Amino acid sequence: MLNILIFIFGLLIGSFLNVVIYRLPAGKSIVFPRSQCSQCQSKLGAKDLIPVFSYLLLGGRCRYCNSRFSLQYPVVEFLTGLLFLLLYQQYSLGSQFLVYSFLLALLIPASVIDFKQQIIPNQINYFGIGAGLIFSVLFNHISLFSSLLGIVAAGGVLLLLAVVSGGMGMGDVKFLAMIGSFLGPRLALYSLFVGSLLGSVVLLPLMIAGIKDRKDRIPFGPLITLGAVMVILGGEQIIDLYLNLFRFN
Ligand SMILES: [Zn+2]
Known part of the structure; x- marks a missing residue:
């Protein structure tokens, strides 16, 4: 059970890291505003921002304008989840x-x-x-x-x-x-x-x-x-x- 929680925790951290990757080099705040589609500027809701799953459910496209999201998002999320899980198995909490x-x-x-x-x-x-x-x-x-x-x-x-x-x-x-x-x-x-x-x-x-x-x-x-x-x-x-x-x- 804790394995799953640690993996989900890693996915969520990965989701935040995507924000850092996108905003830090551009000199934007990593806290505000809420995430939006870089093409149509639609604000993304909670259901668009579930790590990995939203990407898979929507076929990697924006719900509003159908433009493609980078594969980087689910990859970074999954990788972070996986690495956190491996760390936990190696070192426990x-x-x-x-x-x-x-x-x-x-x-x-x-x-x-x-x-x-x-x-x-x-x-x-x-x-x-x-x-x-x-x-x-x-x-x-x-x-x-x-x-x-x-x-x-x-x-x-x-x-x-x-x-x-x-x-x-x-x-x-x-x-x-x-x-x-x-x-x-x-x-x-x-x-x-x-x-x-x-x-x-x-x-x-x-x-x-x-x-x-x-x-x-x-x-x-x-x-x-x-x-x-x-x-x-x-x-x-x-x-x-x-x-x-x-x-x-
Ligand atoms: Zn869009």
Whole structure:
């Protein structure tokens, strides 16, 4: 029963994250006004805003003007629900669930915005760094020192990479610093490594096939997020697996 409630809670948070994804880069308030169709401006009622289900029931179209809604809406909602459910199964209800689900609720909109617009908004990064520090004091899942070190070390490593290689922006640096503030230096750096490894698995064939250019900007936000999700959900097993990949014997 609690599984279903957690999943529904995740769907509702996902629905809010869609609002963040749509309004934050446009500089609009994420609280007011009520949601409306971007084509016909009709105000959307409660029955239009049930996560995933409204989209499926209406065939992904506006009830009033029949224009198509982006598939992004149900995907973000479903993904958030699913990840919250997986977090709950891994950690049950407690401070870790709270801290990690809060972090996910920052990583998801940042990744989608980064993927669509090649930018990670400062509002998310700064808010997240502050929240990570406060959570370390409130919940002590990591020490405040570890949280600070996470910001400096994870952000520092990426800053160095950005200076040396280019192809990465300050948004990415602050983004990893935010993950460091929640996870501490070790897990934040593993998130980066796992994300980069996944990135090269996906991107190398695309580069070889000539679909992607070396100069194309790599979407680090979604890749690092994928790394962080795997590190949070997989824990030590993912890290062992990763280390084994690079051990020759
Ligand atoms: Zn409409």
